[in-house]
Amino acid sequence: MKFSLQQTIRRALSRIFDNPQLFLTITVxxxxxxxxxxISDRFIGIARDAQDRLVNVRVGSLQDAFTPLAASFIDDPVKLQGFMRGIAERNPTITxxxxxxxxxxxxxxxxSLDEKQIGTTPQGQxxxxxxATADPTNSFTVEEVQGTERxxxxxxxxxxxxxTVIAVALTRQTLSEADRSIAASIQTSVLILLIILILLLFLFFHHARIIDYTALYRRLKEVDSLKDDFISMASHELRAPLTVIRGYIDELKHVPTLKSEAADMIDRIDRSADHLNLLVAxxxxxxRIEQGRMSFDMKLIDPSAVVREVCDSFRPxxxxxxxxxxxxxxxxxxxxxxxxxxQQIMTNLIGNAVKYSDKGEITVTSKAERDDIVFRVGDSGIGxxxxxxxxxxxxFNRAPSDRVRSEVGTGLGLWITKQLVEAMSGKISVESIKGVGSHFVVQFPIVRSS
Known part of the structure; x- marks a missing residue:
């Protein structure tokens, strides 16, 4: 357990020092x-000193006003005690x-306010x-602590x-109310500090998670780049031998003494070569699309002829x-x-319709709707x-059904189709019902003659 904790701490420290942003976040x-x-400690200290001075000044002011009055009624204890009680009632801190x-x-x-103390001698005073008697013009204050109360x-x-000094006024003021106020301020400060710590911890972990995501994103980008490099290399390397294979197949097809069994094998090789050629393409x-190198020869065309040609090519x-x-x-x-x-777009859509339909009709239509021409390719396939x-x-998406997986494909055709449609300012969508069929809809803006 101890070794595991040390490893965790070591990994955490290594991670912090390896990521300047995390280190900066913790430092801040x-x-x-x-x-x-x-600041809280300084503020509380200043507030306590100010509160103590305020109490001291208040009592001093009371005594400044009381002592001349007390001198006049020193021989009238009842009236003097009444003045004392009035002062104590207006100042509840006087105990x-x-x-x-x-x-x-x-x-x-x-x-005294407490008549039981009259006639007694105060101890230790x-x-x-x-x-007080040495300097009659000033008040003298000392702090006492009794338990937790000042x-x-x-x-x-x-x-x-x-x-001439004839008596001494002696008061005792509690600081409990001031201390309670300061204690409440301390509790509030601690609560605020805890909230700040929680927010900072949340910020830290959120920042750490963002850094994790950033590192993961970088790794994924590297993997994606390696994958793209591999696909590019493999595609170019496969194209040359495929050309050679297709050349030999064409030569073999024209051999007059070729037996029927050999001709059938050559046809299979030819179909496999076609499939591999389509995969490479x-x-x-x-x-080209991902690197922005796909070329387009944009011209004003009548699309009906292009689509008819694609339909005719799939009829056999x-x-x-x-x-x-x-x-x-x-x-x-x-x-x-x-x-x-x-032609490539419609070949993909009509080819898929034929591939995944076992009966019925493939419908290919075009119609002007407002400012667009809308092509629809419908089938009665698996949906x-x-x-x-x-x-x-x-x-690379392929539906998980057995029917789809039984057909040869890469899962790239419709992705490429969508990219091509959008690159030519078009839109593509699909409506499909499982077991009934699918309808692909492609739209392009109509160019009207001026």
């Missing part, structure tokens, strides 16, 4: 936390309020009282008209499967397109589910 987070703690007089050098309480004890001499098209294959192909083109429409690429349709134009 620590700086924010340290700054917040320092003790005593008037001390000196008799034979001994200080005794002569008046001699030095404090001597300070108090200020303040003494002020009471003098007669000639300036698809891979080369993918490479369709007849062998017991299918019919109907081609209903609206004449006299002009579009700007590459005739060769349009597709909505899930299959959603991935239909993805690269």
């Amino acid at each position: 987070a620590l700086a924010i936390v340290v700054s917040f703690v320092y 003790e309020f005593n008037i001390l007089g000196s008799t034979g050098g001994e200080w005794r309480i002569v008046n 001699d030095f404090f009282l001597s300070l 108090f200020f004890r303040t003494a002020r001499a009471i003098t007669n008209a000639s300036g 698809d891979m080369l098209d993918v490479e 294959v369709a007849v062998k499967k017991g299918l019919t192909i109907s081609c209903d083109m609206q004449e006299g429409i002009t579009i700007r397109a590459d005739a060769g690429r349009l 597709m589910t909505a899930e299959e349709v959603s991935h239909l134009f993805s690269k």
